[in-house]
Amino acid sequence: MSDLNKTIFSQRVSVLKDAMAQAELDALIISHDDEFLSYELNEDKERIKYISGFSGSAGYVVIARNFNPQLETRGIELSNNRGDETTVAERSCAVFVDGRYVVQVKDQIDSKLYQDFDFSKVSPSNWLCSILQKNATVGIDANCISYKEYKNIEKDLQALNINLVQTQGNLVDRIWDDRPEEIVSPIRIFNDEYNGSPSTQKRKKLAETLRDLDLDATVITDPESICWLLNIRGNDRKYLPVINSRVVAYSNEAVEWYINPEHFIDKESGEDIHEKLHEHIGHIDIFPENAFDDVLNRLCSSNCKVYVDPDSTNAHIMLSLINGGAKLIEGLGLCQKPKSIKNHIEVAGEYKAHIKDGIAMCRFLCWLDNLTRIETLENDESFIRRVEETTEADLAARAEMFRKVEAGYIEPSFATISALGPNAAMCHYNHENADKPRAMGHDSVYLIDSGAHYKDGTTDITRTVLVGPHLSNELRKMYTLVLKSHISLATLIFPKGTTGLQIDAIARRPLWDYGEDFAHGTGHGVGHVLSVHEGPQCISSKRSMIALEPGMVISNEPGFYKEGEFGIRLENLMVVMPCTQPGMKHMLCFTPLTLVPFDTRFIIRDLLSQKEIDWLNNYHQNVNNVITNAATSLSDDEIVWLTKATAAI
Structure with a gap:
């Protein structure tokens, strides 16, 4: 963060503390969500981003006006995001994020102004209880937090005789002089x-x-x-x-x-x-x-x-x-x-949307491979000269360009995660929030997580692709393990009544076998031309107690992230369907919707079982058949690329 931005955020916090003093508040909790509890916010609702710089889709900011760091003797241990050590409350402001953002938050906030925590380890109420005197008053805008979360915070604070009160309006809005206009669109x-x-x-x-x-x-x-x-x-x-x-x-x-x-x-x-x-x-x-x-x-x-x-x-x-x-x-x-639970018209629409999306993404990946031309690389200098003016922003724009020409395209279904090298280690990285998008030429790995709304349905896909020389054995190994995790879920046959919680570990097993894991859910529900992150269905170790039923659309996206170096995630959307295998018609399974090849240049074949190899080859053959038959506009070069990308391993 630049010195100028540090000054701006410090000034905003100072003005907010004045507003807190007028409201007779000792501390203020600012939640990420808006009045409709949505994680997808327009700029006029990005209150946490305005006050701290953190732009993630979940979290809390807490500002303490009367700060007493000597109260940690109450025995409340605070483990920060910089390691596993126990620390005391060091500053009067704190940002609380989930596991997806523990890397990103460090880059976006002023560490001298804000302390950062993983709220699975330290909650806002834990932190407040460690620094506030008894009978202190904590304010919160009850319009921007769920009742369940509100009551949990209230209960924790009451245990130490700290009062939680509703503010009159949102105090951040009160100090936000240049707040953008609210969007009111036609139906x-x-x-x-x-x-x-x-x-x-x-x-x-x-x-x-x-x-x-x-x-x-x-x-x-x-x-x-x-x-x-x-x-x-x-x-x-x-x-x-x-x-x-x-x-x-x-x-x-x-x-x-x-x-x-x-x-x-x-x-x-x-x-x-x-x-x-x-x-x-x-x-x-x-x-x-x-x-x-x-x-x-x-x-x-x-x-x-x-x-x-x-x-x-x-x-x-x-x-x-x-x-x-x-x-x-x-x-x-x-x-x-x-x-x-999508009806047959909606499911049919999802298939149509994913064919269009598959065509667009195949054309994008063909273009990207032609840009890098790694297999014909002569030397590092010629490669860097060819790609160095292409940034993460350019790559995201190019992917969207290929989608825009498909019939029925409406808009992206979320902000594209276009991440090179170390930026890919941040699960929800957004180049638009970076001081400068990273340029190609210095990294072997590029991760693109993107999607679109079409009139027919909603898509969401992540691919990790090779974009530079010097592919390490570590990268190949971890990519293959993430692919094994993806296949383990994609091939699962399960009984009716099974929840996402019950099957989450199946996807993680290949990574667990090597002592690795990922700090996000394995799969989220997807709406039909609605939210790309839809509930109640999901695949997670924490909250997925809803049984999966035919017609539900859900993602399959295991990953691996090495902070400061690279990130790998492989995501398809799937629809829950009755199993058609002989003797298994009473069971359920997943049918992939996404139709885009995986990058086989990373794969260590010996780490895959024959069953996994067969699944990958069959999946790629289906991608080739469907896209080739549906995409009458593919160029000869794109057809050649698709044939090579989907060749059996």
């Missing part, structure tokens, strides 16, 4: 030919579920569920095609939609889409978004039994209902599981 109708189930049918099933559970209503506050329920899309978030709004659905099939009226006007054409929307989804009651607190009061006073998902509903809404005396039943959002 896009998501036609039934792509969604496979009209909104009226979905709402009818939701009402039936409420009646079966003897409930009167459910409050839905995550925009993805609302867009799925109403078969609409939008552009309120970069990379996440949703409309920010809230819904209350009733057991009598009535629906109240709380939304900014500007969403119904196309600003470019001036068209009012109310009539088209009514034809698409039928009648629902529409209210301005600022009337949502009114319906909360009404639910509290009408003796209704209300279903709420405490993980997707912010603490402010939950506390309003609880303190108002509403009869709450908590559980997984009633749209979450139906949304995750």
Whole structure:
């Protein structure tokens, strides 16, 4: 971080502490998420980035105004991100991240201003309890944290007589003078030919579920569920095609939609889409978004039994209902599981989207191989001269260019991770947040994790490819082990009722056998032209207790990361399907959606079993067949590249 940026962040913290003093707060917790608990944020919601410089998709910043580092004698041990040693609270500001960001956070914050922690080892409440006196007051914006997390923090602080209070508005917003404008996009109708189930049918099933559970209503506050329920899309978030709004659905099939009226006007054409929307989804009651607190009061006073998902509903809404005396039943959002199980139209769309994406990525990788021409390399100097003006930003832009020409392309499904050499060791590295994107010519490894929304579906793929000479035995070994991990999950056959938690270790086993592991989940759910990180399905050692069911789309992305040197991740999307093998039709399996070759130049063949070799060769043959038949626009050079890249090992 430059000296100028260090000064800027120091000044911002100083101004924030003044605002805290006015609010009579001893400390302030700033959570990453916005009012809809989304991890995908526009610039006007990047509060942690504004106050600290850290740009990851999860975390907390904690600012202490009355800082007393002598209180560590309470016995609270704080293990920092620089090693396993025990340390005391050294500064009055701290950033808390998960395992994906322990490397990245060090590069993005001023270490003299902020201390950094892995919050699986040290939570914000642990840290505050180590530095605050009894009866201290800690503020938090309850709109930007889930009720579950809010109560966990409150419980930890109360154990040492420290008070947690809701702030009046968000204090970061109060000091953010040049805050960007909020994005309010026009509603896009998501036609039934792509969604496979009209909104009226979905709402009818939701009402039936409420009646079966003897409930009167459910409050839905995550925009993805609302867009799925109403078969609409939008552009309120970069990379996440949703409309920010809230819904209350009733057991009598009535629906109240709380939304900014500007969403119904196309600003470019001036068209009012109310009539088209009514034809698409039928009648629902529409209210301005600022009337949502009114319906909360009404639910509290009408003796209704209300279903709420405490993980997707912010603490402010939950506390309003609880303190108002509403009869709450908590559980997984009633749209979450139906949304995750894709119908046959959606699955067919995902196949179409991945063929388009496979064509684009194959063309990109062919272009990249032609740029590097490693196999015909004459000397290091000629190689560097050829590639040195190409940066991570250029590579990301080139990959997107190949996607843009495919029919039905909408936008990237997330910020492309385009990472050379040591930058690939940061799981969620973003070259846009770097002082300067790294240039080619100095690294053997390039990792690209990217995807797109098409009208047909959503894609997400990671490939690690060779882009320079001097391929080490260590790189080859670790790539092969990550590939073995990928194949172990891809080939799994499992009984109905199996959860992601139960199978996570299967993917990690090849790395565990060599004493290695990776600090992120093995797989996440993927939405249908919605969030590329969808729940409730996932494959993880921590939170994946939802059974995998046919129609669920999920990623398979083991990895290995050597800090300061390189990173390897290999990701395909898969769909859960009934197994078709003889005698196994009562079981489930995964069918790959992604159609892009793995870089076989890394592979140590002797480390693969015959079963793994067969899977890889069959996968590559399928990639070749599908892409060659579908891509009429492939050049002769691209066809030659694809044939070579998919050749049997």
